[in-house]
Amino acid sequence: MMPSKDGGFIATIQQGFQGIFGHLATSKEEVLKKRGPMSAVEYEAVPGDDLDQRVQFFARQIPEHLGEWLKIYRKARGEYEVSGEVVRMAWQSTVGPPTPEMPEGKILREVFVFAESETNSDVPAEPLHLYLRHSANVAYDLHFGSAMMKVPEQNRLSFAEEIGTLLKDSDADSKYKV
Structure with a gap:
């Protein structure tokens, strides 16, 4: 080889x-x-794994300047690490809108991503193509940073100590009261 x-x-x-x-x-x-982890633009799927083939297809659809910062690693069938976040992926079927040819709708198969959240177990699934695009944008922004990201953390404004009126406890005039 x-x-x-x-x-x-x-x-x-x-x-x-x-x-x-x-x-x-x-x-x-x-x-x-x-x-190990590969950038999205060079991600190579495992032969015979149709889900992984979809990951490769959508990963290579991401613009190169974004995709090179998104790292994808297949840990096991249906389990991936995308830019350090462990996610599960699975096929889901939905019924498409009715058409004259198929009045009851066409069955569509799509890969969805399920993120493992420590704080909330009810994190909604996201279609694979959207998840990869969003993750690539975040990876790119984290690498190059926005203007706010370039300010050192100790110099950023924070209002953690500020005490105010919660929206649920307020009325229309509470923003004017001191």
Whole structure:
């Protein structure tokens, strides 16, 4: 097996997946796992995993300047680490709107992302293509930062000590009262 310039491998069937890792890999999945997190623009799916094929498809749809900052790592079937956040992905079916050809609607299959939240177990699922785009934007912003992100934390304004009237406890005139 020889590494190629695009990060993939060239191998013969007789040799299997052997090469830069110093042992005989049993599958391409093992080779990809050894590579670790990959940027979205170069993400390579595990053969035979239709969900992972969708991840590759949508990851490569992200503009290159954003996608290079988004790191994706397939931990196991349906379990991924996207820019350090562990998420689950699964196919879900929905019924599309009715059409003259299909008056009862067409069944649509789409991959949804479920984030594991420590504070809230009811975090809603998000379609894969939107999740990857949002994650890429966040990764890009975290790397390059906005003007506010460039101000050191100790120099930022904070109003944590401020005591005020909660909206639920207020009336229309409470904002004028001191």
